[in-house]
Amino acid sequence: MRQFIIIGHEVPTTPDFSLADTAGGAGRLDVLCRCVTGAFFLSHSIRSDVRCRVVLSDSYTIRFEGSELRGLHPDERSTAARIRATLEQRDHAIGQMETNPSPGVYLSRVGVETTLTNAAEEGTVIQLHEDGQPVGTSDLPSDPVFVLSDHRDFTETETKLLSEVATQRLRLGPRRLHADQAITVAHHCLDTNGYTQF
């Protein structure tokens, strides 16, 4: 299974935001929406072997399960609507006890630290870093957990947590990409993993 964790720093934790302003008033929720799309969508199908967690302002985590998702669409607005509908059920999320408002979508009241710790028990956490090993020269694990930040850099606390749980440090390329682009490139590297004849 491939996993992605995207840390949103300024996104809302209540459902009272406008779908017409996800890139402004909703704290760049648009970035997270593109990441969800990048994690799951293929042309005319969904990657069922993917788990994606988005951390909302260190307060809530939404877990998306590719094998269970229904009715997800690739546009930002409908993904933002799904996140908003999920947040409407936030009173049912008590600590790590998740609520499951729609197929394949789970909400828990946990922040970055618990989410990283949980994911580290499930797979090989990879830190994407400018000083990391170029991905083309690396053996990628079969259970990677890529951790990404939204439009903001990781905080010092997040960087420290990440370095504690990460077992591999990789660089995807020479240019700094948006988080959703990094997800697409990571999928590409895994899809073609070392094979030039695919």
Added chain:
Amino acid sequence: MRQFIIIGHEVPTTPDFSLADTAGGAGRLDVLCRCVTGAFFLSHSIRSDVRCRVVLSDSYTIRFEGSELRGLHPDERSTAARIRATLEQRDHAIGQMETNPSPGVYLSRVGVETTLTNAAEEGTVIQLHEDGQPVGTSDLPSDPVFVLSDHRDFTETETKLLSEVATQRLRLGPRRLHADQAITVAHHCLDTNGYTQF
């Protein structure tokens, strides 16, 4: 220079569509918006060496120039708004004579055939195809023109035109991707072109 042409089959050619329904009533304009974002955006910067053309329902073509663009944002809604504002100036586009409603954005009244022919004079047209040569084993040109379709397959006419102007046939990977994901992967392949130490 890197070029991308995205052919939109059902998108509007008039500006009377809602920004709240780009994935529905606006004929999957959301796909084209993500392609524009994928073509130009890096983290906190724009790729200035990119030209991107979107063909609207074989009637109009919008040309985006990375070196001139100002105020472009990565979210779908604001790109759709830019396209809508561009279409408001459609009466000033007469055949191949472009109008330039905003910095780096040009509108002409030409369809797929003229757009492909123009691009073929400017660079090396690449056809992305399941039977193409795997990109990892190919020498990529320095002036590639990637041609992509939206959520629909190329029509027979488009396929024929494309095979006439394309000089290379490539396959990006083993999975069929969305057009914007293919753009991101193409950029990645060019960014790292054969280099494992970047």
